[in-house]
Amino acid sequence: METLVISSFLPYMLSLLIIPISLSLFLILRKPNAEGSNLNVPPGSSGWPLVGESIKxxxxxxxxxxxxxxxxxxxxxxxxxxxxxxxAVFCGAQGNKFLFTNESKLLTSWWPQSMKKALLFPEFVEASLKEVSALKRSFMHDILKPEALKQYIPVMDLMARDHVDSEWAGTEVVKVFPMSKKYTFDLACRLFMSIVDAEHVTRLAKHFTLVTSGMFSVPIDLPGTAYNGAIKGGRLVRKELMKIITARKREMLENESEATARDLLSRMLLVTDENGECMSEMEISNNIIGLLVASYETTSTAVTFVLKYLAELPHIYNKVYEEQMEIAKTKAAGELLTWEDVQKMKYSWNVACESLRLAPPGQGAFREAVTDFTFAGYTIPKGWKTFWMVHTTHKNPKYFADPETFDPSRFQGSGPAPYTFVPFGGGPRMCPGKEYARLEILVFIYNVVTRFKLEKLNPQEKIVFHASPVPMEGLPVRLIPHQT
Known part of the structure; x- marks a missing residue:
């Protein structure tokens, strides 16, 4: 079993220094609050004032x-x-089922202020998530359906091939995590906004890293804190995006005959709601940022850990290699992957799912109670936030026998029991980017595995936890090219 440790500890030190001050203010300013005092609320601890149990x-x-x-x-x-x-943190399959099936009845979507302030324009921070365009426009689900994603596969394959040629081939050792982050961000910029300029993409990625590194930290906005970095990064990302959106809008107005949906940005500029209104530039920025968060941080982590397990487990690697080579043998020189090719990667996807079970990139999601309700004998008062987490089921022996063992066969046939394997959530708010992630992971696996065997350099490399699990050393692996 691997050791999970925490890095990036310094940004939390300021929070520790602030605790005595916040406690004094809390005792001075606190007013009696009877809300929920007569209710049988769940047991637990609220921790320190302001910071709660975030540091723990x-x-x-x-x-x-x-x-x-x-x-x-x-x-x-x-x-x-x-x-x-x-x-209230809901646990187990029953907790997951309750939250997933009561969306819009007892619960509504909710993001922490730290996340909203980092990602959204100030005008949207106090709005409910239902008022934020990124979450209410049905076309966001339409553009991520399998039928729409089929056209992305050749682009994914071409970019993965070019990335491996330029960053991996001819190199004895690579660090998988930074390489996968580079690939997934480059791909997102290409598919979503048709940005291919390397300098532009690098600058945007630098700002975006600040956001993802601090948007789930203790929400104290002081110089040196991770949260302060996320606020600054978000401001810079939005500034860059607004330049891109404004330029594209101008271009489409000047060339109306060519105003086609060549990428997601163009489609967002063209789409109208039920009242015939187009999205504002700020709403489009919200959409793109939401897509970048989902496609960058989580997908790059998923790719990294799949390759980590392939480097550690030769018997798993060999089966994936055999499956991928069967596909490669059917392709002519230079021929790109198709939707039909990806559908044949069944064992490879089982391997990816087992990796997602053991090292889930996303940790869970928040909701807000819109009315008092009862679960497991406890009352959750209106206004309380709820949180479901993958960790209450993914490694629970009640749901997965010998949970620390890597076993892709768990996903054969009907797979795990309902509400136990939840890396993409569930119910009406299941991650709409699930299929996008599946395609991106499998296409990248194909391009690496058909070229190299992987050997992990440090078997004892530790995993640190930021917003997602991260290999402390970036997962350095030795590349052993296949003999041709």
Missing amino acids: FALAGPQEFIKERTKKYSPDVFQTSLLGEKM
Whole structure:
């Protein structure tokens, strides 16, 4: 079993220094609050004022944090305070099912202020998520359906091929994590906005890294904190995007005959809602940022860990290699992958799913209670936030026998029991980018595995936890080219 440790600790030190001050202010300013005082709310702890248990969560990592509290308080639901909010953490398959199936009835979508302030324009920070265009436009789901994604596969394959040729081939050792991040961000910029200029993409990626590194940190906006970096990064990302959006809009107005949906940005500029209104430039920026978050941080982490397990487990690698080579043998020189090719990668996808179970890039999602309701004998008051986490089921022996063992056969046939394997969430708010991620992961696996065998250089490399699990050294691997 690997060790999970926490890095980037310095940004949290300021929060520790602020605790005595915040405690004094809390005691002075606190007013009696009877809300929920007569209700049987879930057991747990709210931690320190303002910072709650966010620092404990960061230091322990999500898996250990959950394990300790389910054992101490309740295996079904417990109370905590994260990111400045009191919330109930739902656990197990029944907890997942309850939250996924009660969307819009008892619960509504919610993002932490730290995340909204980092990602969105100030005008949208106080709005409910239903008022944010990125979450209410049905076309966002339409453009990520399999039928729409088929056209992306040749582009994904071409870019993966070029990336491997330029960054991997001729090199004895590569660090997989930064390479996968570069590929996924380059691809997102190409597919979403047709940006191919390397300097432009690099600058945007630099700003975006600040956002993803701090948007889930303790929401204290002081110089030196991760949250402060996320706020600055978000401002720079939005500035860059607005330049791109404005330029594209001008271009389409000047050439109306060529105003076609050549990428997602053009389609966003052309689409209208039920009232015939187009999205504003700020709403389009919200959409693109949401897509970048989903396609960059989580997908690059997923790619990294799939390759990590392939480097560690030769018997798994060999089966993936055999499957991928069967496809490669059917392709003429230079011929790109198709939708039909990707559908043949069944074992490879089982391997990817097992990797997502053991090292899920996304940790869960938040909701807000719109009314009082009861779960497992406890009442969740209106206004409380809820949180479901992959870690309550993915490594739970109740749902997965011998959970630390890498076993892709778990996903054969009907696969895991419902609501136990949830890397993409579930219910009406299941991640709409699930299929995009599947295609991107499989296309990248194809381009690496058909070219190289992988050998992990440091078998003891530790995993650190930021917003997602990250190999501490970037996952350096030795590349062994196949004999031709």
